[in-house]
Amino acid sequence: MRELKIKKTTLKIGIKNPITFIHTSDTHIAHDDERVSNRAAVFDACDPGRIEDYFFKTVEYAKEKGYTIVHTGDLIDFTSNACFDFVDKYFNDVDYIYAAGNHDFCHWVGEAKEDLAYKWEQFKVTAPHFKNNLYFYSRMIGEVNFVTLDNSYSRITYGQLDALKAEVAKGHPIILCMHVPLYSPAFDAEISKKHGGKEIAPLYNMGVPEDIQDAYIAKHPEVAHHKQILDEASWAAVDYIKNEPAIKALLVGHRHEEVEGVLENGKPQIMAHGTFSGYIREITVE
Numbered sequence: 001m002r003e004l005k006i007k008k009t010t011l012k013i014g015i016k017n018p019i020t021f022i023h024t025s026d027t028h029i030a031h032d033d034e035r036v037s038n039r040a041a042v043f044d045a046c047d048p049g050r051i052e053d054y055f056f057k058t059v060e061y062a063k064e065k066g067y068t069i070v071h072t073g074d075l076i077d078f079t080s081n082a083c084f085d086f087v088d089k090y091f092n093d094v095d096y097i098y099a100a101g102n103h104d105f106c107h108w109v110g111e112a113k114e115d116l117a118y119k120w121e122q123f124k125v126t127a128p129h130f131k132n133n134l135y136f137y138s139r140m141i142g143e144v145n146f147v148t149l150d151n152s153y154s155r156i157t158y159g160q161l162d163a164l165k166a167e168v169a170k171g172h173p174i175i176l177c178m179h180v181p182l183y184s185p186a187f188d189a190e191i192s193k194k195h196g197g198k199e200i201a202p203l204y205n206m207g208v209p210e211d212i213q214d215a216y217i218a219k220h221p222e223v224a225h226h227k228q229i230l231d232e233a234s235w236a237a238v239d240y241i242k243n244e245p246a247i248k249a250l251l252v253g254h255r256h257e258e259v260e261g262v263l264e265n266g267k268p269q270i271m272a273h274g275t276f277s278g279y280i281r282e283i284t285v286e
Helices: 040-044 050-065 081-091 116-129 158-168 185-194 210-219 221-226 232-243
Strands: 005-011 019-024 069-071 096-098 136-141 144-149 174-177 247-252 259-262 268-271 279-285
Touching: 005 268, 019 050, 040 050, 050 069, 050 081, 050 279, 081 116, 096 136, 096 144, 136 158, 144 158, 158 174, 158 232, 185 259, 210 221
Parallel strands: 005 279, 019 069, 069 096, 144 174, 174 247, 247 268
Antiparallel strands: 019 279, 136 144, 259 268
């Protein structure tokens, strides 16, 4: 029998009335349409049906406890009508806060270069199936302002940055929810520990210095196409997020790892493993 792997975490940010919620990410619902992808097999890991089973168990657990689900992206693996039908039927009666992931805008895995033009075309298709704004969203739970922004292609716009600054101006402590984790040596070191000190690919984070990317690519040229060249707005956003005191912690996903780490200034960054493998995190904020 499949059981959820529930990690309980306490996040101390100095609020008077504690709150608890579920953090999950990377479910990767993969329902084919007339095309056949066999993508479900990638995440079922020879255990057919586990993706949906763990999804439903997560929803059931959250409802039983009365917790909001904070999902940091890739609920679906690609944008088939069958995947959207699943979202409409099973996710939209859930109390959730959603930060979009790159697969939420993927029409067909591997079909085309996933650049910003591709993403914005898919954005118009995906967005109507989610209750909260996928570009930028904020919601208070107790004393905490949960803010989501779409950095699924490792880009943040000036518009999103201005909106984030407006939320900071409201004076509430912020937990920022995004799909792609921000790079820091300390955070990657925590991932490395989980792999016995093995070198960790930095290219799946946002805001990796170019020299670090180049050094890794020199040893692993097959991943050169993953190199990130951030624009001015994205670098400004990374700097602001890391250094703004009102942003108390980051919740992220994307890498399919369960990690509690920090950015350069000690700000917590909590990464959820994939729901497809049964991992969820129960976070209490104090």
